Amino acid sequence: MRPATARLSKRLPITPQRQSLTVVLYCQDAARRAAMLAAVSSNRKFDHERDSITEVTAPDQTGSFSLRNGTLLIMDTESAPLDPQFLEDRGPSCVVASWGVRSDDTQIDAHLTTKPEAPEIARVLYRARELTWLRSRAFNEGATASSSEKLARLNRIGTALSDVRVLKDLLAVVLTEARNIMDADAGSIYIIEYGKGSALSGRKVLGRAERRTRAVAVKRAALTQQLFSLRFAAAQNDTLQIPFEEIVFPANLESIAGYAAITGEIVAIDDVYHLPKGAPYKFNKFIDEKYGYRTCSMLTVPLKNTQDDVVGIVQLINKKRDPLKKLQLGENAIGEIISFTDEDIELAASLGGQAGVAIENVRLMDAITHLFERFVIACVQAVEQRDPATAGHSGRVDRLTMALADEVNKDKAGVYKDVTFTDAEMVELHYAGLLHDFGKIGVREHVLQKAEKLFPAQAQAIEFRAQIIGRELRLNALEREARLIADGESSEAMSNGIREALAADLAKLSSDLEFVRKHIKPIFVTDESQVRLAAIHAAPWKIGDDVYALLDDDDFNSLCTKRGTLNAEERKEIENHVADSWKFLKQIPWTDDLARVPEIAGQHHEKMKGGGYPNGVPAGETPLGSRLMAVADVFDSLTASDRPYKPAIPLERALQILDSMAAEGDLDPDVVKLFNDTKIWEKLKLKVVRLADANEAQKAAR
Numbered sequence: 001m002r003p004a005t006a007r008l009s010k011r012l013p014i015t016p017q018r019q020s021l022t023v024v025l026y027c028q029d030a031a032r033r034a035a036m037l038a039a040v041s042s043n044r045k046f047d048h049e050r051d052s053i054t055e056v057t058a059p060d061q062t063g064s065f066s067l068r069n070g071t072l073l074i075m076d077t078e079s080a081p082l083d084p085q086f087l088e089d090r091g092p093s094c095v096v097a098s099w100g101v102r103s104d105d106t107q108i109d110a111h112l113t114t115k116p117e118a119p120e121i122a123r124v125l126y127r128a129r130e131l132t133w134l135r136s137r138a139f140n141e142g143a144t145a146s147s148s149e150k151l152a153r154l155n156r157i158g159t160a161l162s163d164v165r166v167l168k169d170l171l172a173v174v175l176t177e178a179r180n181i182m183d184a185d186a187g188s189i190y191i192i193e194y195g196k197g198s199a200l201s202g203r204k205v206l207g208r209a210e211r212r213t214r215a216v217a218v219k220r221a222a223l224t225q226q227l228f229s230l231r232f233a234a235a236q237n238d239t240l241q242i243p244f245e246e247i248v249f250p251a252n253l254e255s256i257a258g259y260a261a262i263t264g265e266i267v268a269i270d271d272v273y274h275l276p277k278g279a280p281y282k283f284n285k286f287i288d289e290k291y292g293y294r295t296c297s298m299l300t301v302p303l304k305n306t307q308d309d310v311v312g313i314v315q316l317i318n319k320k321r322d323p324l325k326k327l328q329l330g331e332n333a334i335g336e337i338i339s340f341t342d343e344d345i346e347l348a349a350s351l352g353g354q355a356g357v358a359i360e361n362v363r364l365m366d367a368i369t370h371l372f373e374r375f376v377i378a379c380v381q382a383v384e385q386r387d388p389a390t391a392g393h394s395g396r397v398d399r400l401t402m403a404l405a406d407e408v409n410k411d412k413a414g415v416y417k418d419v420t421f422t423d424a425e426m427v428e429l430h431y432a433g434l435l436h437d438f439g440k441i442g443v444r445e446h447v448l449q450k451a452e453k454l455f456p457a458q459a460q461a462i463e464f465r466a467q468i469i470g471r472e473l474r475l476n477a478l479e480r481e482a483r484l485i486a487d488g489e490s491s492e493a494m495s496n497g498i499r500e501a502l503a504a505d506l507a508k509l510s511s512d513l514e515f516v517r518k519h520i521k522p523i524f525v526t527d528e529s530q531v532r533l534a535a536i537h538a539a540p541w542k543i544g545d546d547v548y549a550l551l552d553d554d555d556f557n558s559l560c561t562k563r564g565t566l567n568a569e570e571r572k573e574i575e576n577h578v579a580d581s582w583k584f585l586k587q588i589p590w591t592d593d594l595a596r597v598p599e600i601a602g603q604h605h606e607k608m609k610g611g612g613y614p615n616g617v618p619a620g621e622t623p624l625g626s627r628l629m630a631v632a633d634v635f636d637s638l639t640a641s642d643r644p645y646k647p648a649i650p651l652e653r654a655l656q657i658l659d660s661m662a663a664e665g666d667l668d669p670d671v672v673k674l675f676n677d678t679k680i681w682e683k684l685k686l687k688v689v690r691l692a693d694a695n696e697a698q699k700a701a702r
Contacts, residue, residue, distance in 0.1 A: 019070065019129040019130075019132050019133040020047070020050035020051055020070060021047075021050070021051045021052075021070060021071070021072050021125070021128060021129060021132065022051070022052050022054065022068075022070055022071045022072070023040060023046075023051065023052065023053045023054070023071075023072045023074065024053075024054045024056060024065055024067070024071055024072070024073045024074070025037060025040070025053060025054070025055055025056065025074050026056040026059075026073065026074065026075050026076060026079065026082065027056075027057070027076035027079055027099070028057060028058060028076070028079040028080065029076070029078070029079070030057075032076065032078075033055060033057070033076075036074070036076075036099065036116075037053060037055065039116065039118070039121055040053060040074075040121060040125075041053060043118055043121045043122055043125060044118070044122060045121070045122040045125040045126055046125060058080075059079070059080045059081065059082050059083065062082060062083055062086045066091075067086070067087070067089075067090035067091055067094045068090075068091045068094065069091040069092065069093040069094060069132070070091075070093060070094075070132050071090070071091065071094045071095070071132075072094075072095045072096075072097065072124075072125070072128040072132070073090075073094065073095070073096045073097065074097045074098075074099050074112065075096065075097070075098055075099060076099050076100055077098050077099060077100035077101045077102075078100045078101070092324055093131070093132045093133075094132075095109045095110065095127075095128040095131045095132055096108055096109050096110075097109060097110040097111060097112060097124055097128070098110075098111050098112070099111075099112040099114075099116075100112075100113075100114050101114075109127070109128070109131055109326065110124045110127050110128065110241065111124075111241075112124055123241075127241065130176070130236075131238070161173060161174065161177075161354055161355060161358040164358065164362065165362060165365060166362070167191075167359070167362050167363065167366060168233075168234075170358055170359060170362050171189045171191070171233055171234040171312075171359075172234055174189065174303075174314060174351075174355040174358070174359075175187050175188070175189050175234050175235075175236055175314060176236065177351070178301075178314050178316055178348070178351055178355075179236060179316060181347060181351070182299065182316050182319060182340065182344050182347065182348065183319050183320050183323040184299070184316035184317060184318060184319055184320070185237065185238050185239055185317060185318040185319075185320050185327050185337075186235075186236060186237040186238065186239070186240075186293075186295075186316075186317040186318060187235070187236055187314065187315055187316045187317055188232065188234065188235040188236075188314075188315050188317075189233050189234040189235075189312060189313070189314050189315075190230040190231060190232055190233060190257050190261070190312060190313040190314075190315070191230070191231045191233045191311070191312045191359075192228055192229070192230060192231075192251070192261060192310060192311055192312055192313075193228060193229050193230075193231050193248070228251050228261075229248050229249060229250050229251055230248070230249055230250075230251045230255075230257055230258060230261060230313065231246065231247075231248045232245075232246055232247045232248070232249075233246065233312075237293075238326060238327070239293065239326055239327040239329065239333075240291055240292075240293055240329075242287065242291055242293075253280040253281060254280065254281055254282055255281055255282070255284070256269070256272075256281045256282075256283065256298070256300050256315070257300060257313045257315060258281070259280060259281045259300075260300045260301070260302045260310075260313050261302060261310050261313055264302050264304065264308070264310055265302070266299070266300065266301050266302065266345055266348060266349060266352075267281075267298075267299070267300040268298075268299050268300075268339075268340050268344075268345055269297065269298045269299075269300075270296075270297055270339045271296050271297065272295050272296065272297075272298050273295075273296075283295070292329050292330055293329065293330075294318075294329065294330050294331055294332075294333045294334065295317055295318065296318055296333070296334060296337040297317070297318055297319050297337055297338065297339045297340055298315060298316065298317050298318075298340075299315070299316040299319075299340040299344060299345070299348055300313060300314075300315045300316075301313070301314050301315075301316070301348040301349070301351070301352040302352060302356075303352045303353075303355045303356035303359060304352060304353055304356040305356045305357055305359075305360035306357055306360070310356070311356050311359045311360055311363070312355075312356065312359055314352065314355065316340070316348070318333070318337045319337065319338050319339065319340050319344070320336060320337065320338070321336055321337070321338055322336070376431060376434055376435060377434070379435070379438060380394045380395070380434050380435065380438070382441065383437060383438060383440050383441050386440070386441065387440070393437070393636060393637075393640065394433070394434055394435075394436065394437055395434070396632075396636045396640075396686070397433055397436060397629065397632045397633050397636055398430060398433030398434050399433075399684055400631075400632035400635065400636065400680060400684065401429060401432075401433040401625070401628050401629045401632045402426065402429065402430055402433065403680050403683060403684055404628040404631070404632065404671065404674065404675060404678075404680060405421045405426060405429055405625070405628060407674055407678045407680070408420075408421060408624070408628075408674070409421055411674070414674075415670050416670075416674070419624065421625075424593040425625075427593070427594070428593065428594050428595075428596055428597055428600070428625075429600060429625045429628075429629075431594060431597045432596075432597045432600035432601040432625060432629065433601075433629060433632075435581065435585060435597065435601050436581065436601045436604050436629055436633065437581065438580075438581045438584055438585060438601070439579065439580030439581030439582070439583070439584060440580075440581075441580075441584075451522070451565060452520050452521060452522060452565055453519065453520050453521070453522060453558045453559055453561050453565050453567075454520050454555060454558055454559065458554070458555055458558070459517075459520055461555075462513070462516060462550060462551065462555060463513075465548065465549070465550055466509060466513045466550060468548060469509055469541050469543070469548045469550065470506060470509055472541075472543045472544075472546070472548065473502055473505050473506060473509070473541075473543060474502065474506075476543050476544055477498050477499065477501070477502040480498050481495055481498055505541075509541075509550075512536050512550060513550070515529075515532060515533075515536070516533075516536065516550070516551065516559065519533065519559050520559065522564060522565045524562060524563060525559075525560060525561065525562045525563075530560050533551070533556060533559050533560055534556070534560075536550055536551055537549075537550075537551045537553075537555075537556040579602065579614035581598075581601050581602050582598050582599070582601065582602025582603075582614065585597060585598035585601060585602070586598045596623065596625075599623060599626075600623050600625040600626050600629070601626075601629075602614065603615070603617075603619075603622040603623065603626040604626045604629040604630045604633055605630065605633075606618070606619045606622050606626065606630070607619055607665060607666045607667075608620060608662075608665045608666065608667065608668055608669075609664075609665030609666070612666075619667075619668060627667075627668040627671050628671055630667055630668070630671075631658065631667055631668070631671045631672055631675050634657075634658065634661065634667065635654060635658060635675070635681075638653075638654040638657060638658075639651060639654050639681075639686070639688045639689070641687070641689065647695075647697045647698045648688070648689045648698055649689075649698065650688075650689050650690060650691040650693075650694045650698055651681065651688045651689065651690055651691070652690070652691045653691065654688075655676060658672050658675065658676070659672060659676075
């Protein structure tokens with residue numbers, strides 16, 4: 001038996017965006033040429049690893065470069081024209097774009113305005129890759145392929161479709177392959193949806209909201225009971241660059257796509273302007289009239305799953321005599337268009353079945369992904385319900401971490417110029433961000449929700465002790481006075497002395513108690529305060545033969561906590577939540593592309609200098625995602641306004657604290673600098689307190 005990997009060499013590229021480009025820029029004006037060169041080379045669609053740019057400054061330099069396959073020629077229409085014969089002899093997959101005044105030359109595949117913006121350049125680069133890829137395929141495999149060759153190509157297409165996991169990408173592959181194998185000039189895809197045409201699932205990926213279409217299958221036996229719609233999900237056209245706009249419309253027999261969806265039949269039309277008599281559907285002329293296009297032959301194919309239910313529709317438009325030739329516009333195109341053949345219909349039926357199954361699989365995968373994400377969010381909510389005061393923290397840390405990762409990807413000149421988070425790694429980081437505090441589910445609830453340095457029962461015990469001490473002081477004073485009277489030794493001076501001593505003791509007790517009450521709150525404990533607390537703890541009240549302590553050892557240790565509300569033992573318990581997160585998350589059978597979620601989530605409290613937790617390793621040995629998350633976690637903890645143990649720290653102070661922690665080796669200084677330079681909090685529109693708007697408590701917070 002041949003190994004499964006033996007098939008890999010026959011697989012088709014699943015996207016034309018893998019196609020490399022050699023950009024030839026022809027312009028005689030040096031300033032304009034330099035500006036366009038910079039605009040193209042800096043565009044996000046230009047791949048510096050695969051693409052290259054050649055400058056041409058004069059029309060007589062045609063001998064210094066060639067228009068071979070995989071070339072994008074950008075011609076300045078304000079410069080002297082190139083030799084027409086030179087253009088005529090270009091490679092079959094060469095793409096020509098005009099720049100400046102629009103040309104009606106049919107050899108021109110794309111157009112750039114005089115001062116193109118980045119989106120326009122990106123669109124032309126994307127289109128050039130697509131055309132180069134399609135033309136190379138058509139040329140290499142033969143424009144007039146035999147039936148057996150087309151069937152072989154169809155089988156390879158099925159293999160390619162099985163590799164695609166994102167619905168948007170899959171639709172592009174289906175449409176591209178269908179047009180390529182059927183020599184169609186244009187085409188579109190419609191996805192079926194139930195309800196009012198807005199069946200969208202919201203997914204938060206890469207730190208931003210990404211909408212994914214939820215395709216559904218139409219069971220024709222239930223059509224009378226259920227309403228469904230068609231979503232115009234993808235479109236392509238070799239002749240015209242028509243802006244794509246996603247729309248939704250009800251499925252009915254009046255539209256050709258709706259008819260195919262409802263009946264499940266392939267609809268082949270020789271000329272849409274001359275429909276068969278009695279046809280229930282009509283042709284919508286809007287695109288033709290608006291853009292001057294001429295739709296003629298059309299093949300509409302329902303895409304079906306394994307249960308023979310329709311999940312989508314692909315429409316192929318204008319089968320070309322010469323697949324490599326660009327059509328004329330308007331009625332002039334009629335002579336270059338032929339009808340789709342019976343063989344095309346057979347191939348379309350087979351492709352429709354393969355594509356329908358692929359779409360169904362992707363839809364199911366998306367449903368599973370959505371289910372898992374909702375499960376993750378439910379887990380996060382379960383953890384945060386145990387500590388309602390910090391609810392929302394995990395989501396904010398996730399947003400901050402993902403935004404920082406986006407900035408790392410955008411950094412093309414700084415310390416992260418060679419670092420890129422792939423889409424899969426971004427999803428992995430997203431889940432790690434949401435689950436970074438998952439281990440808190442194992443922390444005792446009274447510790448998790450501790451709002452002051454002492455638990456309520458401890459504070460009540462101190463108050464009760466103070467009352468007992470005060471009562472004992474008064475009783476002791478009364479007993480002394482009574483003994484003096486009984487012994488006949490009483491005098492006004494002695495009674496006054498006893499009363500003054502009592503008043504002094506009660507004043508000291510009241511002062512000590514007030515000082516303790518103050519430090520039960522989550523305030524910062526100075527060295528002087530710690531000395532006084534130690535004195536109160538070390539000097540219990542001796543009244544008669546009994547000794548009464550205002551503070552026990554546990555009270556004293558907790559009150560001496562310099563910051564926050566947790567003593568050393570409780571902080572250790574909280575710190576263990578990171579190790580618990582790692583331990584709990586490792587129990588989940590993550591897929592290969594999410595395998596590092598436990599590691600990333602479990603190391604966001606490590607320090608650059610070492611000594612963090614749970615492992616105490618230098619943060620330089622931890623994943624970059626963990627270091628990004630560490631900064632996000634600290635920033636949110638500082639600026640959050642929902643913490644019962646402290647007020648929100650003003651933004652300016654929070655940034656100073658981040659800088660000091662970076663200088664001390666607690667946080668990654670490069671990440672902190674990136675955080676400050678990009679002003680993530682402004683991009684995410686986070687609610688933070690500015691120093692100018694802070695109250696006294698917020699200004700004093702540490």
